[in-house]
Amino acid sequence: MKTIDVCLSPELMHLYKVRDRTVVVVDILRATSCMVTAFAHGIETITPVADLNTCRMMRHKGFIISGERDGKKVEGFDKGNSPYEYMGPDIRHKRIAFTTTNGTQAIEKSKEAHKVIIGSFLNLSTVVKYLLFGENNVLIVCAGWKGKVNLEDTLFAGAVIDRLRNHIEPDCDAPLIAQQLYNDAKDDMVTYLKNSSHVKRLDKLDIHKDIEYCLTIDQYDVLPKLKQGVLTLI
């Protein structure tokens, strides 16, 4: 039977061998939710970029530049980190260069993997099917918050593990922890997350609407995949 494990923070990536695995990168609030939304609305490619300057320079090459640091849009950038910015006709057939506090760093650290896909609650069932049909063992990489573990990414990992429980075996304690938390939370994730530090942090930025949206399951069936450093649809 295939196995599934969860890396609860990018700072633990060195403990996992990923060369033969399929890695799912997740940053529910809000990088990977934005990415999935953008692909569902016709973006052609997204290039994850680790630092602000590299991202800024890509505007000259025709990219829309998206940047977020500490939950806020970076000054001078075209777009920030709210999924509602990625629904308009202005992104259709365009390319985005995207840099965020946690999500794009997690993608960077996952590059060695056999396959890297982008997960969010918005495309949960599509992620689950892809993992089920593939041959590889799986690692879910939670973006966390500046290296620390966060609740919402852990819940997403738990949702995937719970749906695959009869098909893919948990590899260690982290998947069991994630699955348990998801089962505690699944009936009302918005309320469950209300006390989490990340949601409190974002609350100050007045983005309740974003949070509810990012916790909506199966809004889209797109699956972004990393190929030579660039995300495209499978």
Added chain:
Amino acid sequence: MKTIDVCLSPELMHLYKVRDRTVVVVDILRATSCMVTAFAHGIETITPVADLNTCRMMRHKGFIISGERDGKKVEGFDKGNSPYEYMGPDIRHKRIAFTTTNGTQAIEKSKEAHKVIIGSFLNLSTVVKYLLFGENNVLIVCAGWKGKVNLEDTLFAGAVIDRLRNHIEPDCDAPLIAQQLYNDAKDDMVTYLKNSSHVKRLDKLDIHKDIEYCLTIDQYDVLPKLKQGVLTLI
């Protein structure tokens, strides 16, 4: 209000500033459970040692040498990592040099802290009181398993946080995760842990009795504290 946080793996220690904090090191299965047991049975000091060779050499200085790797006693050592080895009259007024796969490494990484104490379910209430009466913010450092998160250390962190919930504020999502898991598990921790990878690993070594013992709450009221690299009773 003071704050409490949880470092779910020693590999995440670099994310936490500990110089002004009280750190509780926990390795339920079984290093810190052994240490607490040994102090309750009259050991004078325990010197945590990171590597096997240093530990081996300390026998010549009159130490009992205790060593465990991968759950098994190290060949040629006086004692291994079962708490039942630390209950006899042979340890009274003696000094132990102790090296384990995870626990002593976690102590090593915590040395910069203002205060370092040793926690286990066996001395839970004493740990809680110490944190309650102290002025410092708190960090619980889970020893985990070779850098990965484990369930039993996380449950201990949750038990402490749950008991202090009206007095010390959680600092981030990790304490919330630990507290939630503890509340799921507390009515029957032995059954709850049955499926965890660490317990499965130890099951192969036939140590059910150890596991049940290590999950017993408030067996003792001793509190080992690190002072210049050596554990003694407060």
